[in-house]
Amino acid sequence: MSAQCFRIDASDNVATLLEDIDAGAEVQVRGESMPFSLCATDAIKTGHKIALRPLTPGALIVKYGFPIGEATQSIAQGEWVHLHNCRSLYDARSSNLDIDSGSRKETRYV
Amino acid sequence: MSEGLWQGYLRPDGRMGVRNLLLVAYTVQCAQFVAHEVARGEPDTHVIGFPGCYDNEYAIRLMLALARHPNVGAVLAIGLGCEYTQPHRLAAVVRDSGRPAESFYIQENGGTSTSIAHGKRLLQGLRERIASAERVPMTWSDLTVGCECGGSDGTSGLAGNPVVGRFYDGLVDRGGTAVFEETVEMIGLKKVLASRAANNEVRALLEHTYDKAERYCKTVRQYSVSPGNFAGGLTTIEEKSLGALAKSGTRPIQGVIRVAEKRTHPGLWLMDSVPDETFMQFGYTNPNDTEGIVDLISAGAQIVLFVTGRGSVIGSPIAPLIKITGNGQTFRNMGGDIDFNAGCVLDGSRTLDQAAESLAELVERVAEGEPTKPEALGHREYFVMYKHQNTPSLEAGCHA
Numbered sequence: 001m002s003a004q005c006f007r008i009d010a011s012d013n014v015a016t017l018l019e020d021i022d023a024g025a026e027v028q029v030r031g032e033s034m035p036f037s038l039c040a041t042d043a044i045k046t047g048h049k050i051a052l053r054p055l056t057p058g059a060l061i062v063k064y065g066f067p068i069g070e071a072t073q074s075i076a077q078g079e080w081v082h083l084h085n086c087r088s089l090y091d092a093r094s095s096n097l098d099i100d101s102g103s104r105k106e107t108r109y110v
Numbered sequence: 111m112s113e114g115l116w117q118g119y120l121r122p123d124g125r126m127g128v129r130n131l132l133l134v135a136y137t138v139q140c141a142q143f144v145a146h147e148v149a150r151g152e153p154d155t156h157v158i159g160f161p162g163c164y165d166n167e168y169a170i171r172l173m174l175a176l177a178r179h180p181n182v183g184a185v186l187a188i189g190l191g192c193e194y195t196q197p198h199r200l201a202a203v204v205r206d207s208g209r210p211a212e213s214f215y216i217q218e219n220g221g222t223s224t225s226i227a228h229g230k231r232l233l234q235g236l237r238e239r240i241a242s243a244e245r246v247p248m249t250w251s252d253l254t255v256g257c258e259c260g261g262s263d264g265t266s267g268l269a270g271n272p273v274v275g276r277f278y279d280g281l282v283d284r285g286g287t288a289v290f291e292e293t294v295e296m297i298g299l300k301k302v303l304a305s306r307a308a309n310n311e312v313r314a315l316l317e318h319t320y321d322k323a324e325r326y327c328k329t330v331r332q333y334s335v336s337p338g339n340f341a342g343g344l345t346t347i348e349e350k351s352l353g354a355l356a357k358s359g360t361r362p363i364q365g366v367i368r369v370a371e372k373r374t375h376p377g378l379w380l381m382d383s384v385p386d387e388t389f390m391q392f393g394y395t396n397p398n399d400t401e402g403i404v405d406l407i408s409a410g411a412q413i414v415l416f417v418t419g420r421g422s423v424i425g426s427p428i429a430p431l432i433k434i435t436g437n438g439q440t441f442r443n444m445g446g447d448i449d450f451n452a453g454c455v456l457d458g459s460r461t462l463d464q465a466a467e468s469l470a471e472l473v474e475r476v477a478e479g480e481p482t483k484p485e486a487l488g489h490r491e492y493f494v495m496y497k498h499q500n501t502p503s504l505e506a507g508c509h510a
Contacts, residue, residue, distance in 0.1 A: 006268060006456070016264045016343065018456055046439065047264025047343030047419065061345075064267070066298070068349035081345065088346035090297050090324070091333040102340025 003040075005050055007031035009065030014049040014081050016063075027078075042080040049081040061086050069094070111250075111280040111470045116478040118248035119183070122208020126252045127180035128412045128477045130243050131156055131428065132236055134186045134229070135173055135200060138163050138193035144216055145188050148229030155233060156427035158404075160494045165194035168369065168497045175370035175408035177204045177211075179428050183240030184210040186232050188225070191217030210239045251285030251376065253477065256406025256414040256429075257357050258291065260399030263342025263419030265456060267353020269436025269465075270417035273452040275359035276466035277415075277473070282361045282378050289367070289409050290358045291381035293323040294334040294396050298348040299355060300324075308362035308377070315366050319382050326384050326392050334396050342420050357417060368499050370408040381409060388498040400424055400493040403431065413476055415469075423447045425489025430482045432472060449483050 003025050005015040010032045021027060025040045027050060044050055049063070055075040060067040069086045072095060079085070083102070087095040096105050118126040132152070136145035136159035149155040158176055160169045177185045177200060185204045187197035201213035212232040219225045257274050259266055278288040296303055300320045307313035327333050333347040344350045364377040373379050383405045385392045396402075399422065406414050407429045414429050416422065419437045421444040435441050438453030450469055454460040460468075476482055 008268070016268060045343065047437070049264070049343060049345065063349055064352040066302075066348070066352055068298075068352065069346040082343070083340060083345055086345050088333075088348060090327070091335070091347045093331065093333070094335075094346055097337075097340060100341070102337035 002026040002028045002037060004028050004030055007033055007052065008063060011062055011065050013052050013055065013059075013062050015052055017044050017046055017048055017050060020045050039078050040080075041076055041078040044080045051075045051077055051079045051081050053077050111284065111467060112474060114250040114284065114470075114474055116248055116474065117245045118252065118477070119180075120244040120246040121180055121183070123178070125180040125410070126246060126248050126412075127182070128248070128253075128479070129181040129428075129430070130154070130183050130240060131181055132184050132186070132233060132240070133158065133177055133182045133428065134188060134233070135159060135177055135197075137187065137189040137195035137197045137200070140190040140193070141188050141216055144222060144225045144229065147222075147226045148186070148188070148233060152233065154237065156490050158427055158492045158494060160195060162195075162496055163193045166496045166498075168499050169494050170195060170200075171370040172404070172408050172494055173200060174203055175410075176404070176428060178207045178209065179407060180410060180412055181428050182209065183243055184236035185212075186229060186236060187211065187213035188229060189213070189215050191215035210236050212236060248477065249284075250281055253281070253413070254287040254289060254409065254411045255281060255473065256289045256291075256381075256403070256409060256411035257417065258399060258402045258406060258414065259354055259357060259417040260402070261342075261418040261420040261422045262339050262344060262350060262353060263437060264344060265436035265453065266417055266419040267350075267356055269452040269455045270419060270434050271353055271356035271436070272462055273436070273455060273465045273469055274357040274415055274417060274434065276462050277469045278357070278359035278378065279361055280466065280470060282359070282376070285376055287373060287376045287379065287410075288359070289373075289379045289381050289406055289411055291383055291402055291405060292334065292354055292396075293319055293380065293382055293384055294327055295347070295351045295354040296320060297324060297327060297333065297351050299351050302355065303363075306358070306363045308364050312363060312365050316363060316380065319366050319380065322382075322386070323384050330392055332396070338420050367409060369405045369497075373409065379409070381405060385497050386500045397495060398493060400426070400491045401495065404492055404494065413473060415473075417452075418448070421448065423484075423489065424491045425482075425484025425487065427490040427492050430476050431484045431489075432476060432482050433484060434469070447483055447487070
């Protein structure tokens with residue numbers, strides 16, 4: 001059985017993984033659209049997002065039918081969408097965070 | 111949703127609680143140790159307190175709202191003796207609500223050991239006075255429920271918060287009161303929020319509240335999104351906000367209340383806990399989940415729901431905290447701390463309606479007296495801080 005991800009709104013260009021997957025995994029898209037499947041190009045964890053179609057730099061990332069940020073680089077279908085390729089339209093700091101821990105790189109511990 | 115009928119506790123001011131508690135409230139950090147020692151080993155006694163020596167009207171309003179909460183039967187206020195906040199004045203306001211209250215200064219009672227013994231004696235006297243609190247039938251329309259989310263991840267907006275939202279719809283339809291907050295987690299959603307207003311006046315209020323929250327975030331360069339949120343798959347504050355708003359359900363918003371402020375009628379209410387601009391600017395806020403939960407309790411919530419995707423081990427004083435996760439892995443990993451698994455709606459084993467019904471049954475059992483996981487573990491975290499809010503007078507507030 002292939003892994004599953006959930007698309008909330010039919011206009012969403014990302015979906016949420018419901019289980020951890022490895023790069024190359026076949027992923028079934030459930031939710032508010034006809035079910036279809038795609039191939040993940042990255043390892044992606046539960047709760048994280050996968051791109052449902054290719055996105056150009058500056059493209060709006062849409063989830064819940066609303067923009068949640070914009071692409072900072074080209075994103076391929078099946079790619080992990082997160083801090084490394086998406087930034088907030090409001091929070092200027094969101095593009096300077098550690099990809100694994102999510103902590104601020106600029107905060108000094110001295 | 112069931113009819114909902116259980117035995118509550120009637121307070122002299124007419125409010126109804128689901129617990130019959132004693133509250134120890136301290137008025138400066140220097141009295142914190144004695145206050146906690148007085149309450150140690152007393153399962154019916156909870157503690158709150160304000161750490162600052164310099165007083166703050168926001169913190170006093172908050173303490174008074176907690177001290178006159180429907181789940182609280184009687185209060186013991188303890189001060190050191192140097193601080194601005196006056197334990198005797200707190201106790202006097204509590205007595206005006208019909209609740210028994212005592213107060214003392216540690217400096218006037220010989221220091222640590224004798225103050226602890228004195229506090230224990232006063233507590234026993236207060237306990238005897240509330241033992242005969244009148245039991246009355248309560249139902250959904252007598253209940254105020256708050257909801258906070260924290261340690262959110264990608265499942266919170268898919269499962270945990272939507273299940274609470276569906277429960278909130280049922281609670282509101284049965285005449286109950288539902289309070290949600292975290293306006294700093296509505297960034298980017300001004301139009302969505304405004305569209306939920308019960309009328310044009312409320313619409314303007316929601317827009318004003320949103321604008322303040324966004325201005326605050328920009329000014330202090332602090333958005334309400336944490337490393338754990340990012341690690342859990344949330345990438346931006348907008349994404350977190352959309353998931354957070356799901357816990358409010360779909361019913362019209364009746365208005366906006368500030369911390370410790372009363373709501374005028376039942377239904378769905380938004381709490382604004384963001385500071386107002388003052389001579390100290392905004393200051394820092396939104397410090398942690400516990401502060402938000404205490405704010406909701408100040409609105410008179412007898413029970414608070416806490417949605418945590420990644421898992422949290424906190425509890426709360428005064429109002430039982432029901433912990434919910436939409437993440438099945440988190441539930442398996444930290445099941446001893448979490449009361450409800452909403453992850454069942456993601457694996458397809460339950461519908462949203464079925465999960466919300468199960469949650470309503472749990473809320474009813476807790477209202478009847480069943481301890482929640484944090485209650486049973488003894489978690490009673492609290493957080494009262496300096497803040498400025500343009501809240502109405504004490505008389506107008508605190509009586510939700």
